[in-house]
Amino acid sequence: MTMRGGAGGLAGGALRVVSLYGDVMNVYADRGNVIAVGARARERGVAVEVQRVGIGDPLPEDADLVLIGGGQDREQRRIAEDLAARGPALQRWVDDGVAMLAVCGGFQLFGRWYRDTSGVELPGAGVFDVTTVAPGPGWPRCIGDVLATSTLADVGEVVGFENHGGRTYLGPSARPFARVTFGHGNNGEDGTEGALRRRAVGTYLHGSLLPKNVALLDHLLAGALSHRDGREVSLPALPAPYAARAHAAAAEVARRRAPAFARDARPAS
Amino acid sequence: MGTTSVRERAAVLAGRAAGAAARTLRLGGGTALPGLVAARIAPDLVERLAAGLRAGTVTVTGTNGKTTTAHLLSAIARHAGMEVVANRSGSNLERGVIATFVESKTPSAGEAGVAERRLGVLEIDEAAWPSLASRLRPRVAVFLNLFRDQLDRYGEVDSVAEGWRAGLRALASGAGSGATLVLNADDPSVAQLAEAWPHRVLAFGVDDPRVALPAPEHAADARFCVCGARFAYDAVHVAHVGRWRCTRCGRARPARDVAALAVETAGEGARARVAVGGREVELALPLAGLYSVYNALAAVAAASALGVAPSSIAEALAHATPAFGRQETFDLDGRRVRVLLAKNPAGLNEVVRTLETAGPPLRLLALLNDGIQDGRDVSWIYDADVERLAPLAPTLVCSGDRADDLALRFALAGVEPAVVERDVERALDRALEATPAGARLEVVPTYTAMLRVREVLARRSGRRPYWAGERS
Incomplete structure (x- = not known):
């Protein structure tokens, strides 16, 4: 999708968005994030080019924003090796200030490694200093509405829906994307949700996430524009009435029926 | 069955009594309670x-x-x-x-x-x-x-x-x-x-x-x-x-x-x-x-x-008829109302395709609930290709417990909702107002929203509730 127009939108050419494994890591509707990026960029007069990169496809020379979603276990195993081989390139990008959003299975595989139930470690892309362990039998999946507060000052309250078996733990150099008020978060133990590295955000939240968390969407867009233009770009406020109402509705649902964070994602004894 | 055990007969009778009681007390259709009661008494x-x-x-x-x-x-x-x-x-x-x-x-x-x-x-x-x-x-x-x-x-x-x-x-x-x-x-x-x-x-x-x-x-x-x-x-x-x-x-x-x-x-x-x-x-x-x-x-x-x-x-x-809530039609005030259940991306895509085939003008009441039977995670609406409805420029009313999520999804697809109203009955009224006499209103609900909107449609068109209707 290529769109043009609007003041300053084309300063550095179209915003280059890479959608990783969009045809495989697609089961939890993270496609909504790609849709939201396109629509918000259009509203802001920014041209966007989305490049879909599948298994075995080469990465483009450069990108401003990378998106990856969640998949089923079988699909994650399928892409793990291919993604790990791209680890050095993705790490270079993140250090160069490329904005990224990795959700759920994509977040796990953007970590250092993922250890499955039989103890086998799948290597990750190493973008985030996190590790993920599939819990033993008897541990429930972490499923439900989430309400969290982002550690990013310009993002604030975040709403979404989590559905994951793996428990993710932050390493010494990682900082959480958010703190959970309702829901399980990374591991049901420490109250953290997701991880950050420079302009990259990892998270367990679906919803789809970006359509109804416009502050995060704008944060990522600003980051992507900053990378494209080689200078810090801040975006003017722009109302998003439908998104604001959907956000409020999801927050209300999470407050009503999600468990308050209470280290509850443990096996029934 | 030649030899009906006393326990089995007791289970069946207790189940029937529970179903009748549930309906008398208006606890919905009483379709599951008889089974729960009977299974307790006779597990096999x-x-x-x-x-x-x-x-x-x-x-x-x-x-x-x-x-x-x-x-x-x-x-x-x-x-x-x-x-x-x-x-x-x-x-x-x-x-x-x-x-x-x-x-x-x-x-x-x-x-x-x-x-x-x-x-x-x-x-x-x-x-x-x-x-x-x-x-x-x-x-x-x-x-x-x-x-x-x-x-x-x-x-x-x-x-x-x-x-x-x-x-x-x-x-x-x-x-x-x-x-x-x-x-x-x-x-x-x-x-x-x-x-x-x-x-x-x-x-x-x-x-x-x-x-x-x-x-x-x-x-x-x-x-x-x-x-x-x-x-x-x-x-x-x-x-x-x-x-x-x-x-x-x-x-x-x-x-x-x-x-x-x-x-x-x-x-x-x-x-x-x-x-x-x-x-x-x-x-x-x-x-x-x-x-x-x-x-x-x-x-x-x-x-x-x-x-x-x-x-x-x-x-x-x-000579067959549509099943409950699956393309059932109701006649209300000279308007035809068709209910097309859609509860997941594949189902919604097929409904979208059916609406495309019917062509414009399209008056659409879409309802999204997030109960256990609907799926509490409403993300799935982003996997359906509702963008395909944009060329029909439908008159759209969004309703249900997650009407706001649905409105956002449609807006991102280039279909601005005319009305967003969580209450199902009020939303139906608004959608009917937007449907001229002699025209058709398409109602696309998730499962529990279908139960609710169908109840209203049945009441207003004089049709019996589902548990009194023919089986299946």
Whole structure:
């Protein structure tokens, strides 16, 4: 999708968005994030080019924003090796200030490694200093509405829906994307949700996430524009009435029926 | 059943009393409570009651189309002179199945031959199928399709398919081996079940090249063969359903025993020329859309497995009606209201396609709830291609508990809602106001929203509530 127009939108050419494994890591509707990026960029007069990169496809020379979603276990195993081989390139990008959003299975595989139930470690892309362990039998999946507060000052309250078996733990150099008020978060133990590295955000939240968390969407867009233009770009406020109402509705649902964070994602004894 | 135990009779009577009490107290339809009560008293009730269905049991499972397929098959079986015991819409877990048995009429001694003609036609929840099938020992087991649906409840799509295979392997090696499988040849995750079944299989599919989509839809789920390679498609019909083959191991869409050779989906119904049992019959269906043709093919194949003649099948279908909330129509104040249930991406895509075929002008009331039966995670609306409705410029009313999520989804797709109103009855009023006399309003709800909007529509149009209506 290529769109043009609007003041300053084309300063550095179209915003280059890479959608990783969009045809495989697609089961939890993270496609909504790609849709939201396109629509918000259009509203802001920014041209966007989305490049879909599948298994075995080469990465483009450069990108401003990378998106990856969640998949089923079988699909994650399928892409793990291919993604790990791209680890050095993705790490270079993140250090160069490329904005990224990795959700759920994509977040796990953007970590250092993922250890499955039989103890086998799948290597990750190493973008985030996190590790993920599939819990033993008897541990429930972490499923439900989430309400969290982002550690990013310009993002604030975040709403979404989590559905994951793996428990993710932050390493010494990682900082959480958010703190959970309702829901399980990374591991049901420490109250953290997701991880950050420079302009990259990892998270367990679906919803789809970006359509109804416009502050995060704008944060990522600003980051992507900053990378494209080689200078810090801040975006003017722009109302998003439908998104604001959907956000409020999801927050209300999470407050009503999600468990308050209470280290509850443990096996029934 | 020759020897009815005292415990079994007590269980059945207690169940019936519970159902009557639930309805008297207006606790909804009372469709599951009788089963819960009866199962407490006699835990082996499923086995015993299934054994009383002398003509056998047909199970119908799959993500989409269970209710409609079971409903059409029931109509065919009744027309062929069978006494059908069918579960009512949505009561497709163990307690619903028991409730069906408990509340069905027991043939009295004076009705000679009725017992021999009793046939169970049961829609079964896809996750519940493995455990229920081992107890029901079906004569015919119909598998429709497998799509992503309510991942917060069912877990991943792959685990549902694995459950089916394990259930089939257990049946195949035991007393259930006399069953005939009816499989959708066009859905690779269903067609490949034949590998777990060394006994009789009937495959159905669509052989009309005109129904092909240009490419697999985003919500396609079976992209990889069991051998690990990617599927290739000579034609995609619905999501990942179509003329598939594996690029590596040579697995491919099997030959069709029941095939739609020519399909017409324009208009309110659908027509199909179908090859079955060495003959060709013309089917006229009261249901629109290619997905309805698939459901009808499944019903035809199951009826064929039961020995019903093709001409009798065609006659029965010509007089069939839509199932509860599935393309049911209501006449209200000179306006036609059509209810098109859509509860997952594949289902919503088919509804979108049906609305596209109907063409403009489109007046649409869309309802999204997030109850347990709807899926608490409403993300799935982003996997459906609602962008395809934008060229129709519909007059859109969004409603349900998550009306705001739906409004946002449509707005991102380029369809600005005219009204966003969580309350279903008020939203219906607004949608009716926007529909001129003589025109049609399309209502597209998720499951629990369908129950609610249908209740209002039934009340206003003078139709009976669902638990008082005909079975299934």
